[in-house]
Amino acid sequence: MRYLICIKQTPDTAELPKVKPEEAASGRLSVQLVVNPWDEHALEGGIRMMETYGGEASAITVGGEDAIERLRSALAMGCKDATLVKDTTADAWGVATLLAAAVRKMGNVTYVITGQMTVDGNSGTLPVALGRALGWPVLTGVARVVSADEKGITVERIVGQARHTVTAPAPAVLAVVKEIGEPRYPTFINIRKAARAEIPVWTPADLGVKVPVPVVHMSDFRKPPAREAKVVLFNGTPDEAAQALLDALLAEKVL
Amino acid sequence: MKTLVFIETDSGVAVGSSWEALGKALSLGGEVEALVIGHAVEAVAAEAGARGATKVYRIDDPSRALFDLELYTEDVKAVLAETNADALLASHTGNGRDLAAAVGFDLGVGVIADCLELKAEDGKLVGTRPIYSGNILVDVRVDGRPQIATLRPRAAAPAPVTGATAPIVDVAPAAAKARVQVQAVERAETGEISLTDASIIVSGGRGVAKDPDLGFKLIRELAQVLGAAVGASRAAVDAGFIPYKYQVGQTGKVVRPDLYIACGISGAVQHLAGMGSSKVIVAINKDAEAPIFSVANYGIVGDLFEIVPALTRAAKAKLNR
Numbered sequence: 001m002r003y004l005i006c007i008k009q010t011p012d013t014a015e016l017p018k019v020k021p022e023e024a025a026s027g028r029l030s031v032q033l034v035v036n037p038w039d040e041h042a043l044e045g046g047i048r049m050m051e052t053y054g055g056e057a058s059a060i061t062v063g064g065e066d067a068i069e070r071l072r073s074a075l076a077m078g079c080k081d082a083t084l085v086k087d088t089t090a091d092a093w094g095v096a097t098l099l100a101a102a103v104r105k106m107g108n109v110t111y112v113i114t115g116q117m118t119v120d121g122n123s124g125t126l127p128v129a130l131g132r133a134l135g136w137p138v139l140t141g142v143a144r145v146v147s148a149d150e151k152g153i154t155v156e157r158i159v160g161q162a163r164h165t166v167t168a169p170a171p172a173v174l175a176v177v178k179e180i181g182e183p184r185y186p187t188f189i190n191i192r193k194a195a196r197a198e199i200p201v202w203t204p205a206d207l208g209v210k211v212p213v214p215v216v217h218m219s220d221f222r223k224p225p226a227r228e229a230k231v232v233l234f235n236g237t238p239d240e241a242a243q244a245l246l247d248a249l250l251a252e253k254v255l
Numbered sequence: 256m257k258t259l260v261f262i263e264t265d266s267g268v269a270v271g272s273s274w275e276a277l278g279k280a281l282s283l284g285g286e287v288e289a290l291v292i293g294h295a296v297e298a299v300a301a302e303a304g305a306r307g308a309t310k311v312y313r314i315d316d317p318s319r320a321l322f323d324l325e326l327y328t329e330d331v332k333a334v335l336a337e338t339n340a341d342a343l344l345a346s347h348t349g350n351g352r353d354l355a356a357a358v359g360f361d362l363g364v365g366v367i368a369d370c371l372e373l374k375a376e377d378g379k380l381v382g383t384r385p386i387y388s389g390n391i392l393v394d395v396r397v398d399g400r401p402q403i404a405t406l407r408p409r410a411a412a413p414a415p416v417t418g419a420t421a422p423i424v425d426v427a428p429a430a431a432k433a434r435v436q437v438q439a440v441e442r443a444e445t446g447e448i449s450l451t452d453a454s455i456i457v458s459g460g461r462g463v464a465k466d467p468d469l470g471f472k473l474i475r476e477l478a479q480v481l482g483a484a485v486g487a488s489r490a491a492v493d494a495g496f497i498p499y500k501y502q503v504g505q506t507g508k509v510v511r512p513d514l515y516i517a518c519g520i521s522g523a524v525q526h527l528a529g530m531g532s533s534k535v536i537v538a539i540n541k542d543a544e545a546p547i548f549s550v551a552n553y554g555i556v557g558d559l560f561e562i563v564p565a566l567t568r569a570a571k572a573k574l575n576r
């Protein structure tokens with residue numbers, strides 16, 4: 001079995017507030033880039049599946065050359081191999097099309113594993129689009145893998161406030177949430193291997209596809225209005241402070 | 256412009272934020288129709304008419320009792336073809352997001368996901384949505400027809416019940432076979448308010464650490480009196496004080512209540528990514544220097560084990576609960 005884990009390079013969450021509108025518009029960011037945090041959980045989920053059910057975990061990303069460093073992080077966590085699909089022009093459906101073509105080229109992928117969403121794009125629509133492109137079932141909100149083999153998989157999904165146990169035939173796409181597992185630290189050996197690893201770079205032409213023309217257009221990037229919060233503090237005994245706070249909240253009509 | 260609104264159901268009951276999507280569709284002007292899919296959803300279909308849809312498509316079948324992405328996608332595509340709508344609108348719940356993505360990808364049209372604002376401009380949609388986890392706002396337009404958008408829960412007022420009635424058109428479920436089989440469903444406790452739909456949230460953080468069970472008991476009691484949902488920081492979840500589904504923030508849920516009461520939460524940027532757009536933020540923290548106070552509207556510097564029960568007492572007395 002092969003588990004293909006889709007990762008994206010995104011800003012360090014601590015630096016997200018520093019992203020400037022013009023940087024978001026051009027895609028040329030001056031902040032520190034890391035593996036999208038949801039995808040670190042996807043990596044952990046995929047590597048655990050490899051350890052539990054056998055086979056190999058691979059990582060893939062669609063991005064520029066600089067994203068190779070993120071693939072090295074995936075190798076350092078324990079992925080057996082990693083692939084860069086080199087493109088920076090595709091929108092969500094385009095990335096799905098490229099990833100689907102890569103999955104077809106690999107030929108032996110049993111489960112594709114993604115994060116729930118990216119901390120930059122925030123759409124969470126890619127896993128479903130990828131599933132549609134491949135014609136595979138998609139399970140989002142996956143919190144736990146109960147069992148998996150070449151034929152199919154049983155997982156627990158978070159669906160709204162409920163938790164569903166579901167089965168799906170293989171191959172399938174799984175979008176995981178944080179509960180799947182805390183990302184492990186890389187081992188010294190894996191870091192060394194990762195530093196030396198050959199990472200294949202596939203262009204859209206190598207995959208035999210044209211990058212689809214973007215259908216999503218963004219404009220007028222701006223900072224959201226700043227909170228005009230100047231905090232009002234209430235003092236006194238706990239009961240006095242609580243009373244005063246409650247009066248303020250009633251006056252604000254939020255109770 | 257004609258808009259079709261997907262009304263999500265669960266056990267024959269409408270998912271509340273679907274009515275917000277309907278309300279937003281009505282505000283766009285033009286014709287608004289609804290599509291209700293589920294099992295035993297007669298009342299929901301009637302309610303869609305009472306809330307202003309001029310026609311209601313209904314797919315009512317045991318095979319549709321639970322959301323199934325593949326089956327529902329075929330259903331929606333069939334109804335879109337029949338009604339020839341210019342736009343499809345859904346609430347950005349997990350299921351609404353997945354459905355919009357599948358329909359959009361299949362039809363080769365873009366999706367404006369997770370909008371806070373939506374307007375119509377020459378028969379096309381323009382959505383405003385946050386990206387970079389709430390740190391940037393952007394306007395989004397998509398190519399293709401139908402135009403597809405999902406609306407963040409609590410970003411619009413629900414369509415009011417006017418008492419109108421609308422014709423209900425029964426549509427046969429699309430002839431596809433389900434590949435995903437649901438073996439078991441574990442529901443939330445009855446009466447538990449969903450974080451994403453909540454107008455008030457009381458959240459606890461690592462500040463409960465000296466007695467986590469008591470801390471969250473006090474937080475739940477306050478939530479109960481206020482009719483609020485309970486939330487938590489990642490530190491509280493990672494320490495095992497409360498399950499993951501309560502986590503608010505970057506790698507948890509994004510919420511938008513009128514009132515967010517943070518108890519023993521420092522206010523890390525990753526927490527703010529989940530609750531920073533709350534209308535009013537209250538901080539209860541023993542450290543006057545905690546960053547949460549720089550985004551809070553109101554605060555009490557003190558021990559949450561004393562302040563939270565005092566608030567519960569005050570609320571009981573003032574709100575007569």
Ligand SMILES: Cc1cc2nc3c(=O)[nH]c(=O)nc-3n(C[C@H](O)[C@H](O)[C@H](O)COP(=O)(O)OP(=O)(O)OC[C@H]3O[C@@H](n4cnc5c(N)ncnc54)[C@H](O)[C@@H]3O)c2cc1C
Pocket residue numbers: 013037459460461462463464487488489490491502503504505506507508518519520521522523524525526529539540541542545557558559560
């Ligand atoms: C990739 C990534 C993703 C993340 N995702 C999330 C996320 O989704 N959600 C999230 O919340 N965090 C997230 N974090 C973690 C975040 O950075 C913080 O570590 C976390 O929010 C801290 O939680 P806290 O405020 O409860 O704990 P702390 O930062 O430890 O703060 C506890 C607070 O409680 C106060 N306190 C202590 N005792 C009392 C008392 N008796 N009464 C009153 N106050 C008291 C202290 O003064 C302190 O301010 C993420 C981090 C990373 C790197």
Ligand SMILES: Nc1ncnc2c1ncn2[C@@H]1O[C@H](COP(=O)(O)O)[C@@H](O)[C@H]1O
Pocket residue numbers: 006007008036038039042060061062063092095113114115116117118121122123124125126127
């Ligand atoms: N460029 C990309 N390359 C590989 N995987 C991606 C890419 N963009 C998104 N993904 C995957 O899709 C998930 C959802 O992303 P999104 O729908 O863009 O919010 C992420 O958590 C990743 O696992």
